[in-house]
Amino acid sequence: MKRRICLLLIGIMTMGIVLTGCGNDKDDVETEKKSADEDIVITYAHFQGEGDCQYESIQNAIAAYENDNPGVTIKQEYYPPDPYLLQCDTWAASDELPDICMVNGSMASDYADVGSILDLTSLADEYGITDKIDQSYFKEMSFKDSIYGIPWEDAHYAFIFYNEGIFEECGIESFPKTIDELIEDSRKISDAGYIPMAMGDKALWPADSLAFSAFVNNYVGNEWFEHILDMDGKAAFTDQEFVNALADYQKLATEGVFNEDLSSIDNDQRGALYQNREAAMISAGNWECSSLVGVAPEVAEETQVALWPAPAEGAKATNSVVSSSAWGLALGANIDEDKIPYAMDFIANYICSNDFGKTLTENQGLFTPWHVDYDASKLNIITQREQETSGQPDVTRCLNWDSSLPASVKDVYQRGLQEILTGVKDADTLAQDMQDAYEDVVSMQ
Amino acid sequence: MKKSAIKVKTGRIYLYILPFIIMFAVAYIIPLCVAIGISFTNWRGGKNIKFIGIDNYMKLFQDQGFWISFLNNLKFMVLMLIFQLGFAFLFALFVQSKRVKLKGFHRRAIFLPSVLSSFVVALIWQIVYNKNFGLISAVAEKIGLEDKVPLWLDDPKIVINSLAIVLIWQFVGQYVIILMAGLQNVDQSLMEAAMMDGANTFQSTLHITLPLMKPTLIVCITLCISGCMKLFDTIYALTGGGPGSSSMVTAMYAYNQAFKLKQFGYASAVSIGMIILSLILVLASRKILNRKEEV
Numbered sequence: 001m002k003r004r005i006c007l008l009l010i011g012i013m014t015m016g017i018v019l020t021g022c023g024n025d026k027d028d029v030e031t032e033k034k035s036a037d038e039d040i041v042i043t044y045a046h047f048q049g050e051g052d053c054q055y056e057s058i059q060n061a062i063a064a065y066e067n068d069n070p071g072v073t074i075k076q077e078y079y080p081p082d083p084y085l086l087q088c089d090t091w092a093a094s095d096e097l098p099d100i101c102m103v104n105g106s107m108a109s110d111y112a113d114v115g116s117i118l119d120l121t122s123l124a125d126e127y128g129i130t131d132k133i134d135q136s137y138f139k140e141m142s143f144k145d146s147i148y149g150i151p152w153e154d155a156h157y158a159f160i161f162y163n164e165g166i167f168e169e170c171g172i173e174s175f176p177k178t179i180d181e182l183i184e185d186s187r188k189i190s191d192a193g194y195i196p197m198a199m200g201d202k203a204l205w206p207a208d209s210l211a212f213s214a215f216v217n218n219y220v221g222n223e224w225f226e227h228i229l230d231m232d233g234k235a236a237f238t239d240q241e242f243v244n245a246l247a248d249y250q251k252l253a254t255e256g257v258f259n260e261d262l263s264s265i266d267n268d269q270r271g272a273l274y275q276n277r278e279a280a281m282i283s284a285g286n287w288e289c290s291s292l293v294g295v296a297p298e299v300a301e302e303t304q305v306a307l308w309p310a311p312a313e314g315a316k317a318t319n320s321v322v323s324s325s326a327w328g329l330a331l332g333a334n335i336d337e338d339k340i341p342y343a344m345d346f347i348a349n350y351i352c353s354n355d356f357g358k359t360l361t362e363n364q365g366l367f368t369p370w371h372v373d374y375d376a377s378k379l380n381i382i383t384q385r386e387q388e389t390s391g392q393p394d395v396t397r398c399l400n401w402d403s404s405l406p407a408s409v410k411d412v413y414q415r416g417l418q419e420i421l422t423g424v425k426d427a428d429t430l431a432q433d434m435q436d437a438y439e440d441v442v443s444m445q
Numbered sequence: 446m447k448k449s450a451i452k453v454k455t456g457r458i459y460l461y462i463l464p465f466i467i468m469f470a471v472a473y474i475i476p477l478c479v480a481i482g483i484s485f486t487n488w489r490g491g492k493n494i495k496f497i498g499i500d501n502y503m504k505l506f507q508d509q510g511f512w513i514s515f516l517n518n519l520k521f522m523v524l525m526l527i528f529q530l531g532f533a534f535l536f537a538l539f540v541q542s543k544r545v546k547l548k549g550f551h552r553r554a555i556f557l558p559s560v561l562s563s564f565v566v567a568l569i570w571q572i573v574y575n576k577n578f579g580l581i582s583a584v585a586e587k588i589g590l591e592d593k594v595p596l597w598l599d600d601p602k603i604v605i606n607s608l609a610i611v612l613i614w615q616f617v618g619q620y621v622i623i624l625m626a627g628l629q630n631v632d633q634s635l636m637e638a639a640m641m642d643g644a645n646t647f648q649s650t651l652h653i654t655l656p657l658m659k660p661t662l663i664v665c666i667t668l669c670i671s672g673c674m675k676l677f678d679t680i681y682a683l684t685g686g687g688p689g690s691s692s693m694v695t696a697m698y699a700y701n702q703a704f705k706l707k708q709f710g711y712a713s714a715v716s717i718g719m720i721i722l723s724l725i726l727v728l729a730s731r732k733i734l735n736r737k738e739e740v
Binding site: 086089090092093094095110111113115116202203204259260261262263264265273278333407408411415416418419421422423424425 | 489490491493571575601684685686689690691704705709
């Protein structure tokens with residue numbers, strides 16, 4: 001009898017838990033409706049938590065907007081960077097993206113393709129955003145000639161930090177001008193007991209975004225890549241100049257320019273190798289300038305900035321550096337019609353503003369795609385050197401392959417880069433694999 | 446009279462377990478049915494979804510990436526069956542041995558890695574394997590063998606073996622516990638009789654303990670095979686399937702198809718393919734082992 005009563009109680013309790021769970025959901029919905037009646041709440045998903053370089057600018061913008069617009073609340077949904085990407089993909093798949101969310105170029109095109117984010121072309125014009133930001137910055141945030149994301153960064157990457165002190169110790173007087181010279185100098189650095197160039201490609205994107213995107217542009221040039229993106233049949237991954245770039249990139253690994261454990265260490269670990277003066281060079285992004293100054297000021301003092309050397313013969317461009325809008329803001333497709341003006345006002349006048357950009361540039365050394373009046377003397381020393389190098393007239397600005405290539409080609413390409421760096425594949429095989437994946441995409445267009 | 450009493454009891458038991466059945470259906474059966482449904486579509490997320498028949502399954506048959514991943518699962522499976530179960534059996538014998546002291550400590554020490562999160566395990570082994578500050582490198586440096594230390598996670602030729610070591614360490618404790626339970630059911634009088642007939646420990650283990658442990662071993666082999674087909678988290682945290690795709694396994698391949706390439710329809714087909722292959726392997730292993738028993 002006792003056993004029966006116990007079983008019955010367990011059953012009732014379990015049913016209770018199940019029903020309570022259902023009941024809570026209903027209550028939540030009612031609470032949300034209630035608050036929506038009283039206030040306008042705009043949900044905003046991002047990964048810029050405390051300590052992130054954009055945290056201060058964003059929080060200032062939200063505070064200013066809420067102060068100027070009583071009754072409108074920006075409800076933040078913060079996730080750390082990697083979980084954010086997964087969360088966003090899950091939202092996009094189930095068509096439940098928040099009102100405003102951060103997207104990069106590939107997310108913008110993927111989400112636009114499945115209708116999870118709004119076409120912002122006319123809204124960007126209406127709110128004057130296209131007047132503030134040069135057309136070129138919208139390229140990564142566009143899909144089929146329509147704008148789906150408002151870019152808020154002018155990021156430079158795939159340039160090289162090199163330690164001038166280590167170079168002098170190794171008898172290297174100036175930064176190498178060609179790939180062959182780079183290999184030659186790397187031997188001297190290696191003989192002196194240093195890692196010539198630290199690379200941490202565990203996440204697959206660093207070997208691409210932080211190095212190869214600019215490295216390859218010196219071999220193929222912007223025009224070739226434009227043809228690839230336009231899918232007009234005038235360029236192929238099996239073209240000799242591209243195969244040569246892959247072969248030379250592989251040569252850097254086989255000749256010991258990179259650390260041997262590049263596929264198992266992450267980007268932060270490679271940064272630590274440079275900050276600890278164990279590595280003489282890293283290929284970096286401009287968001288790393290302020291962290292280098294903050295974490296390793298002595299190493300920062302010795303650091304100079306250079307651009308990837310070109311091949312000795314057949315270069316289609318020189319001094320390439322990636323110039324990317326990197327991240328932007330998109331509106332989820334399910335945003336209420338009446339919330340759109342509030343969301344666009346926030347983006348156009350509080351994010352794309354001088355105040356936002358000034359804080360970001362002066363405090364973090366990061367730049368925005370719209371004009372900002374800032375005090376250049378407040379920039380840290382590494383950002384100043386990077387600006388000086390990337391601002392030279394002979395510099396070729398190029399796109400980031402990570403945010404430009406179709407997802408299926410990118411997957412083959414990024415895994416393939418790691419495969420050629422670890423000797424699993426050769427350049428010809430990877431070029432053919434990429435071309436096969438690319439032709440599949442072209443055939444579906 | 447007795448028959449009717451049992452009927453009433455069974456009915457009530459079903460009623461009592463109904464909430465759990467509902468939860469099981471919500472958590473497993475319904476998602477599985479949904480995945481089967483999605484596998485016949487081209488769904489890439491969002492609102493657009495189109496029925497495409499068996500196209501995804503046709504693609505799966507020809508997808509080299511999937512079959513290379515499956516081959517990696519099989520490599521792990523062979524290593525696990527030999528070494529994980531082998532070590533587990535030896536540990537179980539060791540812990541059960543009358544000569545061993547501090548049995549409780551040994552049991553807990555062997556089982557400890559099984560209760561650790563896979564990401565903690567990955568972190569520990571990253572430190573062990575690290576070329577610059579890793580435990581193995583540090584020991585090798587002390588004895589002047591630093592040049593002999595391989596690139597555990599960066600050499601495509603040995604990465605599966607390196608990962609298998611981690612997985613064996615992580616899960617061996619579970620099999621030790623199962624095998625210890627099996628060993629406790631082996632009649633000690635048979636062992637004593639064999640000893641009196643002049644058999645040594647090795648002979649009595651081989652000819653008495655192992656045959657009597659067969660049902661337990663079949664359970665372990667089944668669990669090991671299904672476990673190897675589900676491999677994901679530890680490998681994801683240690684290598685992400687790399688270098689390149691050298692340590693890619695089917696679960697990770699399905700994950701990449703879904704969350705990197707946004708091909709949710711195809712990813713569902715990959716997952717269903719995984720389930721079918723797992724079932725075939727488990728059923729085949731049981732059939733082979735049971736056939737031997739019949740002989």
